[in-house]
Amino acid sequence: MNERADKRRGVTLGRVLAGVAVAAAAGAAWYYARERMTEAPDHEPIISDGVFALRRYPALIAAAVVREGQREPALKAGFGALADYIFAESRAGEPIAMTVPVLLDRAGQGWRTRFIMPVAWTHETLPAPGEGVAIEDIAPRRVATIRFSGAADDALIDRKAEALRAWMAVQGLTAASHAEFAFYNSPAIPGPLRRNEVWMQVA
Secondary structure, eight states: HHHHHHHHHHHHHHHHHHHHHHHHHHHHHHHHHHHHHSSOOOOEEHHHHHHHEEEEEEOOOEEEEEEOHHHHHHHHHHHHHHHHHHSSSSSSSSOOOHHHHSEEEEEEEEEEEEOOOOOOOOOOTSSOOTTTTEEEOOOOOEEEEEEEEEEOOHHHHHHHHHHHHHHHHTOOBBBBSSOOEEEEEEESSGGEEEEEOEEEOOO
Protein backbone atom coordinates (compact mmCIF):
# COMPACT_ATOMS: atom_id res chain seq x y z
CA MET A 1 0.00 0.00 0.00
CA ASN A 2 2.75 2.43 0.99
CA GLU A 3 4.72 1.45 -2.11
CA ARG A 4 1.75 2.30 -4.36
CA ALA A 5 1.26 5.65 -2.59
CA ASP A 6 4.94 6.46 -2.97
CA LYS A 7 4.76 5.69 -6.70
CA ARG A 8 1.68 7.94 -7.10
CA ARG A 9 3.45 10.75 -5.23
CA GLY A 10 6.51 10.25 -7.42
CA VAL A 11 4.42 10.45 -10.61
CA THR A 12 2.60 13.55 -9.34
CA LEU A 13 5.85 15.26 -8.35
CA GLY A 14 7.34 14.43 -11.75
CA ARG A 15 4.36 15.97 -13.51
CA VAL A 16 4.54 19.10 -11.35
CA LEU A 17 8.25 19.53 -12.03
CA ALA A 18 7.71 18.97 -15.75
CA GLY A 19 4.95 21.59 -15.72
CA VAL A 20 7.19 24.06 -13.93
CA ALA A 21 9.96 23.46 -16.46
CA VAL A 22 7.57 23.98 -19.38
CA ALA A 23 6.20 27.18 -17.84
CA ALA A 24 9.71 28.50 -17.20
CA ALA A 25 10.74 27.74 -20.77
CA ALA A 26 7.61 29.42 -22.13
CA GLY A 27 8.25 32.49 -19.97
CA ALA A 28 11.85 32.71 -21.12
CA ALA A 29 10.75 32.33 -24.76
CA TRP A 30 8.24 35.19 -24.33
CA TYR A 31 10.91 37.46 -22.82
CA TYR A 32 13.33 36.51 -25.59
CA ALA A 33 10.81 37.28 -28.35
CA ARG A 34 9.85 40.59 -26.74
CA GLU A 35 13.46 41.67 -26.30
CA ARG A 36 14.27 40.89 -29.93
CA MET A 37 11.67 43.54 -30.87
CA THR A 38 13.06 46.15 -28.46
CA GLU A 39 14.50 49.26 -30.11
CA ALA A 40 18.27 49.31 -30.58
CA PRO A 41 20.33 52.21 -31.96
CA ASP A 42 20.92 52.22 -35.70
CA HIS A 43 24.51 51.71 -36.79
CA GLU A 44 26.56 51.19 -39.92
CA PRO A 45 28.46 47.90 -40.09
CA ILE A 46 32.04 48.41 -41.27
CA ILE A 47 33.59 45.00 -40.56
CA SER A 48 31.80 41.73 -39.71
CA ASP A 49 34.16 38.92 -38.73
CA GLY A 50 32.38 36.12 -36.88
CA VAL A 51 31.79 37.27 -33.30
CA PHE A 52 33.82 40.44 -33.95
CA ALA A 53 32.59 43.62 -35.62
CA LEU A 54 33.45 47.23 -36.27
CA ARG A 55 30.44 49.56 -36.32
CA ARG A 56 29.79 53.26 -36.77
CA TYR A 57 27.17 54.71 -34.42
CA PRO A 58 25.50 58.11 -34.79
CA ALA A 59 25.10 60.65 -32.00
CA LEU A 60 22.92 59.22 -29.21
CA ILE A 61 21.30 60.48 -26.04
CA ALA A 62 21.54 58.39 -22.87
CA ALA A 63 20.31 58.53 -19.31
CA ALA A 64 23.18 57.66 -16.96
CA VAL A 65 23.70 56.73 -13.32
CA VAL A 66 27.03 56.24 -11.54
CA ARG A 67 27.25 53.97 -8.51
CA GLU A 68 30.30 53.14 -6.40
CA GLY A 69 31.45 49.62 -5.59
CA GLN A 70 31.83 46.33 -7.41
CA ARG A 71 30.52 45.84 -10.93
CA GLU A 72 27.50 43.62 -10.34
CA PRO A 73 25.89 45.49 -7.41
CA ALA A 74 26.69 48.84 -9.08
CA LEU A 75 24.96 47.64 -12.27
CA LYS A 76 21.94 46.46 -10.31
CA ALA A 77 21.64 49.76 -8.44
CA GLY A 78 22.17 51.82 -11.57
CA PHE A 79 19.64 49.76 -13.52
CA GLY A 80 17.06 50.27 -10.78
CA ALA A 81 17.51 54.03 -10.72
CA LEU A 82 17.29 54.28 -14.51
CA ALA A 83 14.22 52.01 -14.64
CA ASP A 84 12.58 54.29 -12.07
CA TYR A 85 13.22 57.24 -14.40
CA ILE A 86 12.11 55.77 -17.72
CA PHE A 87 9.03 54.02 -16.33
CA ALA A 88 7.89 57.23 -14.56
CA GLU A 89 7.70 55.53 -11.17
CA SER A 90 8.77 58.63 -9.20
CA ARG A 91 8.05 61.43 -11.64
CA ALA A 92 5.19 62.92 -13.59
CA GLY A 93 4.82 62.43 -17.32
CA GLU A 94 4.69 59.53 -19.73
CA PRO A 95 7.00 56.52 -19.59
CA ILE A 96 9.93 56.12 -21.95
CA ALA A 97 10.30 52.84 -23.82
CA MET A 98 13.16 50.54 -22.86
CA THR A 99 15.92 50.08 -25.44
CA VAL A 100 18.89 47.77 -25.81
CA PRO A 101 21.67 47.42 -25.04
CA VAL A 102 22.20 48.54 -21.46
CA LEU A 103 25.71 50.00 -21.36
CA LEU A 104 28.13 49.73 -18.45
CA ASP A 105 31.61 51.18 -18.06
CA ARG A 106 34.11 52.25 -15.41
CA ALA A 107 33.61 55.64 -13.73
CA GLY A 108 36.34 56.41 -11.20
CA GLN A 109 35.96 53.98 -8.31
CA GLY A 110 32.53 52.94 -9.49
CA TRP A 111 30.51 52.07 -12.57
CA ARG A 112 28.31 54.05 -14.95
CA THR A 113 25.12 52.44 -16.24
CA ARG A 114 23.47 53.99 -19.30
CA PHE A 115 20.13 53.52 -21.05
CA ILE A 116 20.11 54.82 -24.64
CA MET A 117 17.03 56.97 -25.22
CA PRO A 118 14.66 56.07 -28.06
CA VAL A 119 15.17 58.14 -31.21
CA ALA A 120 11.73 59.72 -30.76
CA TRP A 121 12.98 61.64 -27.71
CA THR A 122 15.17 64.75 -27.69
CA HIS A 123 16.79 66.87 -25.00
CA GLU A 124 13.80 69.20 -25.25
CA THR A 125 11.15 66.50 -24.89
CA LEU A 126 12.79 64.19 -22.32
CA PRO A 127 11.35 64.50 -18.80
CA ALA A 128 13.63 66.14 -16.25
CA PRO A 129 15.62 63.41 -14.47
CA GLY A 130 15.61 63.00 -10.72
CA GLU A 131 18.58 63.18 -8.39
CA GLY A 132 21.49 61.00 -9.46
CA VAL A 133 20.28 60.56 -13.05
CA ALA A 134 22.05 62.54 -15.80
CA ILE A 135 21.13 63.02 -19.44
CA GLU A 136 24.27 62.63 -21.55
CA ASP A 137 25.24 62.99 -25.19
CA ILE A 138 27.20 60.16 -26.79
CA ALA A 139 29.14 61.58 -29.74
CA PRO A 140 29.25 59.74 -33.08
CA ARG A 141 31.89 57.03 -32.85
CA ARG A 142 33.33 53.85 -34.30
CA VAL A 143 33.09 50.89 -31.94
CA ALA A 144 34.86 47.52 -32.09
CA THR A 145 32.77 44.74 -30.53
CA ILE A 146 32.87 41.10 -29.57
CA ARG A 147 29.64 39.18 -29.06
CA PHE A 148 29.21 36.30 -26.62
CA SER A 149 26.56 34.43 -24.65
CA GLY A 150 26.38 33.18 -21.09
CA ALA A 151 26.15 34.76 -17.65
CA ALA A 152 28.55 37.69 -17.96
CA ASP A 153 30.64 37.46 -14.79
CA ASP A 154 33.91 39.36 -14.29
CA ALA A 155 36.14 36.49 -15.47
CA LEU A 156 34.19 35.96 -18.71
CA ILE A 157 34.04 39.68 -19.45
CA ASP A 158 37.80 40.05 -18.90
CA ARG A 159 38.54 37.14 -21.28
CA LYS A 160 36.32 38.61 -23.98
CA ALA A 161 37.88 42.06 -23.58
CA GLU A 162 41.34 40.55 -24.09
CA ALA A 163 40.12 38.67 -27.17
CA LEU A 164 38.71 41.92 -28.57
CA ARG A 165 42.00 43.74 -27.98
CA ALA A 166 43.86 40.97 -29.80
CA TRP A 167 41.46 41.15 -32.77
CA MET A 168 41.79 44.94 -32.90
CA ALA A 169 45.58 44.61 -33.01
CA VAL A 170 45.33 42.29 -36.02
CA GLN A 171 42.98 44.76 -37.73
CA GLY A 172 45.31 47.69 -37.01
CA LEU A 173 42.70 49.38 -34.79
CA THR A 174 43.65 51.50 -31.77
CA ALA A 175 41.37 51.76 -28.75
CA ALA A 176 40.35 55.29 -27.80
CA SER A 177 38.64 54.30 -24.55
CA HIS A 178 38.48 51.61 -21.93
CA ALA A 179 36.20 48.61 -22.33
CA GLU A 180 32.46 49.11 -22.23
CA PHE A 181 29.96 46.32 -21.67
CA ALA A 182 26.65 45.94 -23.52
CA PHE A 183 23.85 43.72 -22.24
CA TYR A 184 20.85 42.93 -24.45
CA ASN A 185 18.75 40.62 -22.28
CA SER A 186 17.08 40.40 -18.90
CA PRO A 187 18.21 37.85 -16.30
CA ALA A 188 15.08 35.83 -17.19
CA ILE A 189 16.76 34.74 -20.42
CA PRO A 190 18.83 31.53 -20.05
CA GLY A 191 22.59 32.09 -20.30
CA PRO A 192 23.08 30.30 -23.65
CA LEU A 193 20.47 32.60 -25.28
CA ARG A 194 21.81 35.86 -23.89
CA ARG A 195 23.52 38.39 -26.08
CA ASN A 196 26.39 40.22 -24.41
CA GLU A 197 29.08 42.36 -25.99
CA VAL A 198 32.29 44.12 -25.07
CA TRP A 199 32.71 47.46 -26.86
CA MET A 200 35.81 49.59 -27.38
CA GLN A 201 35.75 52.95 -29.07
CA VAL A 202 38.21 53.12 -31.95
CA ALA A 203 40.48 56.11 -32.53
